[in-house]
Amino acid sequence: MSYHKRRRDVLKGIGVAGAVSVAGCSGGGGGGGGGSGPDLLTVIGYPESGIQLFRDYYSASDGAEDILIPDGLQDPALPGQVGNDMNNVTGTAPAAGGPNQAAFESLYQDTYDETPGVFTSQSYDSAAALILANVAAGENDGTAIRDQLRRIANPGGTEYGPDGFLDAVEAAANGEDINYQGASSAVNFDGNGDPASAAYSIWEFAGQDADSVDVAETQNFEGENPDGAGPSADSSPGGFGREVSVGILLPETGDLASTGQPMIRAAELPAQQVNESDLDLTVNAQFEDTNTSPDQGVSGAESLVSAGVPAVCGTASSGVNVPVCQETFIPNEVVGCSPSSTALSVTNLDDDDYIFRTAPSDQLQGRVMAQVASERLEAETAATLYVNNDYGQQLSERFSNVFEDTFDGEVYDQISFNIGESSYSNVIEQALSSGN
Known part of the structure; x- marks a missing residue:
């Protein structure tokens, strides 16, 4: 039996800790x-x-x-x-290691007749959290949405997931305390705007x-700052009879196109859920393609800001996200919530708490x-x-x-x-x- 065939068969059953030694069976590395x-x-x-x-x-x-x-x-x-x-x-x-992973996977599969891919659950959670924070704020205003994000996501209110998303929207519009429990994680934002915990496959x-790929194991890990709750509004004005605005700034083309396209579809789902319901609310989800390019990412972000978008699901790659945040989101007081930008530099941005992410830091x-x-x-x-x-x-x-x-x-x-x-x-x- 070849080394590689045996390695594939063995690794499927080995945990991270206490792994059986299979490396070096064919003579070690070195080209x-x-x-x-x-x-x-x-x-x-x-x-x-x-x-x-x-x-x-x-x-x-x-x-x-x-x-x-x-x-x-x-x-x-x-x-x-x-x-x-x-x-x-x-x-x-x-x-996708959140408490409502299965509900999201079923929703995505039923809608698109395909299996969700990497970062799709984070994309859904990003868009869902931004919509809920907007509904809770009662206005299309970046600062008001920023102040509501931890209120609708962190512990302390009634728990809702993707399968109860419309109930969560209605509760937020009524000014109730809610705790969105996501597909990718529990979606608890720490003091840096990063996930307080995350699962890795x-x-x-x-x-x-x-x-698809073969997942051998999924484990949960605590983030770097799990207890840093960060600022949050004391109450939610809510309200019905209005249009909620949200942006989606992800790569439909370029180096991350194969990853970005399913992410876009996932990010569009929460808006579809609201718009297909009988709630007295609508969601205007505006999309721009980053082309996995910093210049096009900034251009797309500027287009969304010019259109009055107060909060954006995006961007994907950190090489695009950092300049977009620095040049567009932060100066214009627009909330950015990336589903897949993981670089350490995102945590370290001087962002006045406008930058969040549903993907964990590198x-x-x-x-x-x-x-x-x-x-x-x-x-x-x-x-x-x-x-x-x-x-x-x-x-x-x-x-x-x-x-x-x-x-x-x-x-x-x-x-x-x-x-x-x-x-x-x-x-x-x-x-x-x-x-x-």
Whole structure:
């Protein structure tokens, strides 16, 4: 039985802690089994560039190294586009681990006749929370919505989920205390506007013809600031007979198109639920495409602000989200709630509490990845390849620091690459030969 086939079969049943050693059965890492390179490659990027990067990797290596990737590369179509089953790849990703995960999955499946993908639950929760906060505020005003977000999401009121979303909207309009319990998490915002807790899945690609990935395990983790509740309004004016405005600023095209399109559909669901109901409220959900580009993201955000949108579900990538927040949302007092921007720089924004997210910070994912690398894959040495933006650099640094300081590993090199290159052979060769 081949190493990779046995590895896939064994890993499905192993937890993060107490993993059985399967790494190194074919002679260790080093670009073809030479044993002199790193045990593990950590690759941080997006699917469009990942196609060429992994084609170049499998041309240079027999796949003896374990590869660890985060959510940015969780695209079931990637093996088919690369032309390899990618059996040596393990992934981590924020998961749909909320108390109402099943209700959301059923709603999405019934509406679109497809299985929800990565970050779709976070997208639904972001749009749902913004709509509820707007209804509770009783006006299309960014500051009023900001002050209501923790009031409708954090503990203290009657609990509602996606299957009771319309009841939650009605209760918010009546000025009642509500506690939205989401699909991705409990949607409790900490003092930074980040989730107070999050679930992560550990997954593998299912092959070249698959339309989903194989999730081996899902675990819940506490965020960095679970007890920091942050500011919140004391009461909710509510009210009926009005139009609620919300923006959706996500990538329909560009490097994250394959991930972004299902996220857009998920973000549109709460507005559809309200508009198809008999409540005396309507939701005007306005969409702009970021093209996974900072410039187009800022342009789209400016269009939404010009249209009077007070709160936006978006953006997706941190390389887009940070400039959008700094240049558009914060100066115009517009609430931004990203469903998938995970870079540490988002937490550190001087945002006057206008910036939230339903996706957890990479402060947490970096630790999860380091733990998987050490305890599940039993790697002692690693090299990272990361996309050259805030998301890639900060997650690479966080993974490397935790892998070395907490799990006594060694990171030989951290190597950046740019989106859209025609070849990644040079950076792959550098990573495979690091440590020599």
